[in-house]
Amino acid sequence: MLGADFQGSMGGAAVAASIVSGVPFTSFDFMYYLGDIGNNVTLRAAGPSGSALASTLTLLGILGLKCNKHPAMTGMIGLGGEVLPVGGVKIKGEAVKAYGISTFLVPLGEAVPINGLQIHTVPSIIDAAKYFTNQNVTEALGKPCAPPPYLKKVDVFKYHYEKLYNLAEKLFNETKAYLPEKLLKRVQRELFFAKVAASEGNYYSAASYAFTALIQLYSQYFKRLVQQNGTKAIVNLVKELEPYTSLKPQGCGANYWSAEACAAVYNREFRLSEMLKNLKDFLEMNETALMKHLNTVSRIMGQAKARAISIGLWSEAVKQLANIPLAPKLRNLDKVAKEAYAIALTSAKYALSLVPIHGSVGSQISDAVDEMTNAMFNGNYFKVIGLSSYIFETSADALGSIQNSTTVATEIMPLVVGRSYCKLPSFIAYSYSSYVNSLLKTDKLAAEFLAYTALFYAHLAEVASK
Numbered sequence: 001m002l003g004a005d006f007q008g009s010m011g012g013a014a015v016a017a018s019i020v021s022g023v024p025f026t027s028f029d030f031m032y033y034l035g036d037i038g039n040n041v042t043l044r045a046a047g048p049s050g051s052a053l054a055s056t057l058t059l060l061g062i063l064g065l066k067c068n069k070h071p072a073m074t075g076m077i078g079l080g081g082e083v084l085p086v087g088g089v090k091i092k093g094e095a096v097k098a099y100g101i102s103t104f105l106v107p108l109g110e111a112v113p114i115n116g117l118q119i120h121t122v123p124s125i126i127d128a129a130k131y132f133t134n135q136n137v138t139e140a141l142g143k144p145c146a147p148p149p150y151l152k153k154v155d156v157f158k159y160h161y162e163k164l165y166n167l168a169e170k171l172f173n174e175t176k177a178y179l180p181e182k183l184l185k186r187v188q189r190e191l192f193f194a195k196v197a198a199s200e201g202n203y204y205s206a207a208s209y210a211f212t213a214l215i216q217l218y219s220q221y222f223k224r225l226v227q228q229n230g231t232k233a234i235v236n237l238v239k240e241l242e243p244y245t246s247l248k249p250q251g252c253g254a255n256y257w258s259a260e261a262c263a264a265v266y267n268r269e270f271r272l273s274e275m276l277k278n279l280k281d282f283l284e285m286n287e288t289a290l291m292k293h294l295n296t297v298s299r300i301m302g303q304a305k306a307r308a309i310s311i312g313l314w315s316e317a318v319k320q321l322a323n324i325p326l327a328p329k330l331r332n333l334d335k336v337a338k339e340a341y342a343i344a345l346t347s348a349k350y351a352l353s354l355v356p357i358h359g360s361v362g363s364q365i366s367d368a369v370d371e372m373t374n375a376m377f378n379g380n381y382f383k384v385i386g387l388s389s390y391i392f393e394t395s396a397d398a399l400g401s402i403q404n405s406t407t408v409a410t411e412i413m414p415l416v417v418g419r420s421y422c423k424l425p426s427f428i429a430y431s432y433s434s435y436v437n438s439l440l441k442t443d444k445l446a447a448e449f450l451a452y453t454a455l456f457y458a459h460l461a462e463v464a465s466k
Contacts, residue, residue, distance in 0.1 A: 008353025009048040011346040012399070013055035013077050018343075019455060020081040020125060020412060021062045022142060022419055022462045024335075026342050030058065048354065049086045051077040052107070056128040063140040065133045071103035071120075072096040073128060079347055079396045080408035080455050081125045083107045093117055105131055108405060123407040126415075144418020151425050154257075156320045157203035160313045164210035165194055167309070171217040179220055187213045197438060204431040205438040211306060219302030226297055230287050237301055238276050244308040245273040249315045251322030252382050256330045256464065257427040258322040259382060260457060264428060265314045266386030268307055270371060274364055275304040321427065328424050332464045337381035339463045343456075344372060344388035344395075351395035361398045365391055385460065393452045406444050409436050409451035413458075420458040423465035429458035 010032040018025035032054055052075030059081075060067050074092050075083035085107045093114045096104045103118045105128050111119050122128040129137045172179075172187055179187070194209035225233040247269065252262035282290060282297050290297065321327060348365050355362050368391045375383035417433045420426050432454035439447035 008350040009051035009077065010054055012048075012079060012350035013051045013058055015079055015343055015346050015350070016055045016077050016081040016125060017058035017062055019079075019416060019459045020141070021059055022416065022459070023062050024339055024463045024466065025346070026335075026339050028062070048076040049074050049088075049092075051075075052083045052122075052125060052128065053105075055081065056125040056132065059125050059129055060132060063137070065129070065135045065137065065140055067132045068134055069132050070101070071105055071131050072099075072101045073105040073122075075105070075107040075122070075128075076399075077125070078399060078408070079350070079392065080452055081412050082405065082407040083122050083124060083128065084400060085110055090114070093119065103131065108407075123405065124411055126411065141415060142419050142422075144415055145422040146418075147421050147430055148425055150326045151421075151427070151430055152201075154321075154324060154427065155201075155203055156317045157207050157431065158198075160207035160310075160317070161194065161198055161203045161210060163313060164207050164214055164309070165191070165198075168210050168214040168217060171214065171221065175217055175221055178224070179217075183216060183220060187216050190216070193438075193442060202434055202438065205435040208435050211310060214309070215302050215306045217302070218305045219299045222301035222305070223294060223298035226290070226294060226301070231283050231285075231290060234279050234283060234297065234301065237305065238279055241272065241276060241304055241308045244311045245269050245276065247311060247315055249318040251319050253330055253333075254322030255324070255327035256424065256461075257324065257327040258318050259330050259333065259385075260426060260428045261314060261318045261321050262382040263386035263389065265311060265318065266375075266383040267390050268311045268314060268386075270368060270387055270390055272304060272307045272311065274367065275300050275307065279304065327427075332466075333381050336460050336464045337376070337384045340385045340388035340456075340460055341372065341376055343459075344391040345369065347392050347395040351398040355398045361394060365394055365398065368394070389453060389456050392456050393449070396452045397449060406440060406448050406451075408455065409440060409444075409447045413451040413455050416455055416462070417458040420461040420465075424461045426457045426461035429454045429461060432457070 010030070014030040015025060053073040055077040056073065057067065074086055074089060076086050078084050089106050089110045090112045093104050093112060097114060097117045103120065105120050105122045108121045108123050111121050120131065126137065126141065168191060176184060190209045190213035194206045194213070197209060198206035222233065247265065249262045249265045251258050253259060278300055279297070282293065285293070348369050351365060352362055368387050372384055372387035372391065375387060413433055413436065417429045420429060432450055436447045436451045436454060439450065
């Protein structure tokens with residue numbers, strides 16, 4: 001069908017429409033066709049610029065809404081349903097006008113004045129869908145619910161916060177004498193936000209702020225260690241952290257929340273294994289070459305050390321969540337895993353159709369797909385879900401979805417996560433969305449990235465409840 005970029009982008013269109021609508025991706029066979037309107041226009045137009053339109057029309061079809069208005073539209077679809085920027089908007093607009101269409105929908109920030117053409121910016125396929133139908137799109141998408149009170153009482157992350165904050169505070173006191181002033185202020189800022197979030201009872205946010213501070217501090221700590229000991233510092237750290245790439249969390253199948261936490265452990269184990277793989281590559285360098293890459297090496301070492309600590313904490317969280325009486329029962333695990341697997345494969349295909357597979361991000365996505373496929377073959381559904389989450393998030397990032405826009409964090413995530421509260425509340429979606437809401441005040445880029453995790457787990461919860 002025309003080419004890899006067209007096939008990949010249509011897959012992305014289907015994924016986004018499925019997640020926004022709350023309908024399982026695996027419940028449909030999505031097929032897209034383009035008609036040639038002359039002068040080989042179809043072949044020239046095929047690609048990601050038409051994917052937001054395809055996703056909008058798919059959303060209308062899934063929701064059973066009639067398409068009785070016919071504007072033109074351009075934009076690349078993001079995996080969360082956001083409409084991403086494209087090139088050549090003015091030229092496209094002139095073509096739309098020449099073809100006799102009076103309304104043209106474009107991504108945010110790309111409106112251009114064209115006489116005789118009504119141009120509207122649309123942040124998401126939800127906004128775009130309203131220009132195609134006279135029916136109520138908002139009503140068809142469903143009304144979100146508030147998080148159930150018992151979900152707010154689960155405080156497994158209180159221990160995470162205390163552990164991470166104490167480690168960060170101790171390391172801060174040990175390293176502050178040689179911390180650059182800019183970094184010192186940044187760490188103090190993160191620790192301040194951690195205490196504020198903890199005082200409000202938002203322990204996942206508090207733990208996450210402390211975790212960020214810990215990464216920054218460890219990076220600086222390892223920078224000095226590598227300067228002093230060279231590759232020996234890397235060898236020692238890799239040896240220390242390798243056991244954390246293959247922990248076997250206990251209690252995964254006790255309930256839905258422990259299953260989610262178990263998936264999170266596998267997600268983090270894969271991230272750590274990729275970091276250690278990168279560190280081993282630096283061992284091939286001589287000391288002079290290593291010092292040229294010192295900042296990169298120390299940053300990865302800091303991330304790896306903090307990640308290993310988080311794996312241990314999440315493994316404990318699995319056990320704690322397994323013993324919560326009010327946690328939802330684990331149901332349809334195979335169905336959820338198959339949904340996660342299908343979304344991840346399609347998201348990866350979309351990303352890799354536009355991003356070189358031999359690049360750093362492309363290789364990570366490819367490695368994760370291989371591991372996920374092996375896990376699916378072996379029936380380790382918890383690992384499938386964890387790796388599919390990683391693939392979905394990384395693919396969204398690779399596609400350029402994580403930009404200055406906060407469409408997913410402010411518009412789409414609240415809808416999808418809120419809908420999941422109505423039937424089967426996701427513990428991870430709740431925790432991440434709380435942190436996202438906090439980050440929107442301090443770091444909008446990070447908020448938009450983490451919104452994809454909340455979105456993914458909320459969608460899986462919707463699938464499990466059906």
